[in-house]
Amino acid sequence: MRQIYIVSYDISDPKRLRRVFQTMRNWGDHIQLSVFECELTDRELVELRTELASVIHHGEDQVLFIDVGPVAGRGDRSIESLGRTYFPPERLAVVV
Numbered sequence: 001m002r003q004i005y006i007v008s009y010d011i012s013d014p015k016r017l018r019r020v021f022q023t024m025r026n027w028g029d030h031i032q033l034s035v036f037e038c039e040l041t042d043r044e045l046v047e048l049r050t051e052l053a054s055v056i057h058h059g060e061d062q063v064l065f066i067d068v069g070p071v072a073g074r075g076d077r078s079i080e081s082l083g084r085t086y087f088p089p090e091r092l093a094v095v096v
Helices: 014-025 042-053
Strands: 003-010 029-032 035-040 062-070
Touching (some): 003 014, 003 042, 035 042, 042 062
Antiparallel strands (some): 003 035, 029 035
């Protein structure tokens, strides 16, 4: 079953920050500075955590995984904004 996770990170080194951002782009939607929304299975969550663990400095950096709940039955979006309007990333089908 797929779960929605909000992944937020605080990385102290600019080089590692870029590497974390590049890693996260492969796993979810960039919704705000250092914040991604990801739809992951249990296995994908382990894979993502493993990838990030090899990039970050465990004594200086922090990555938070917030389990928002199952994808099924949640409706289109579970994110609301205060202030500027939040526009979900546009999902386009790419046929190769």
